[in-house]
Amino acid sequence: MTTTKFGEVMTPSWGRPLLWVAVLVSRSALIVGGLSLIGIGLNQTWYFEPTGEALEDARVGRLLILAGAVALIAAAGWARWMHTPIWACILVAAPAALVGGLSLLFENSLFPQLSALVAFPVALAGLISGIVLARPLLRAGSARRNASVGRHESD
Numbered sequence: 352m353t354t355t356k357f358g359e360v361m362t363p364s365w366g367r368p369l370l371w372v373a374v375l376v377s378r379s380a381l382i383v384g385g386l387s388l389i390g391i392g393l394n395q396t397w398y399f400e401p402t403g404e405a406l407e408d409a410r411v412g413r414l415l416i417l418a419g420a421v422a423l424i425a426a427a428g429w430a431r432w433m434h435t436p437i438w439a440c441i442l443v444a445a446p447a448a449l450v451g452g453l454s455l456l457f458e459n460s461l462f463p464q465l466s467a468l469v470a471f472p473v474a475l476a477g478l479i480s481g482i483v484l485a486r487p488l489l490r491a492g493s494a495r496r497n498a499s500v501g502r503h504e505s506d
Contacts, residue, residue, distance in 0.1 A: 374433070375482055381426040382443060382478045386471060388419030389450055393464050396454065413454055416463070420451030423474065435485045442477025446470035 395412030398405035427444035431437065449470040454463040 375485065378426055378429055378433075379478060379482060381422055381429070382474065382481075385419040385422030385426060386446065386474055388415050388422060389446055389467065390419075390471075392416035392419060392454075393450065393467055397464065401459075409458075413458070416451055416454045420447035423447040427477075430481050430485065433485050435481045439477050439480040439484060442473050443481065445473045445477070 392412040392415030395408045395415065398409060424444055424447050427440040427447075430443060431440045446467065449466040450463045453460075453466050457463070
């Protein structure tokens with residue numbers, strides 16, 4: 352492990368971009384996992400006749416929807432912590448508010464399933480925009496290059 356004269360740990364030149372890719376992949380996996388939990392939960396809350404087994408599946412489905420909503424809220428908070436624009440974070444958290452909120456308010460209706468038709472593509476748009484817009488390493492590197500080019504031109 353190499354350190355500077357101030358005692359800070361130096362990372363190799365490939366370390367920070369690799370770390371950034373790992374963070375983006377894990378945040379994307381959290382979003383996809385949250386959407387999957389909500390989708391599985393919606394599938395289990397879908398029933399035609401309120402038998403004992405169907406009601407038990409619906410209870411488990413609502414818990415899965417809640418777990419997926421918590422995962423999406425955590426992913427939106429994580430994205431905001433990484434300085435992703437607020438609108439991309441809202442897009443990621445939309446299924447948590449729509450599907451999760453409607454499944455809490457209306458237990459025996461199709462409103463959560465219908466809202467998922469709108470909320471899932473919105474969350475995927477937030478996922479893609481979060482991946483595209485959360486690139487501070489590339490922005491910092493391009494700013495340094497532009498500053499050095501400008502300095503050499505003025506000499």
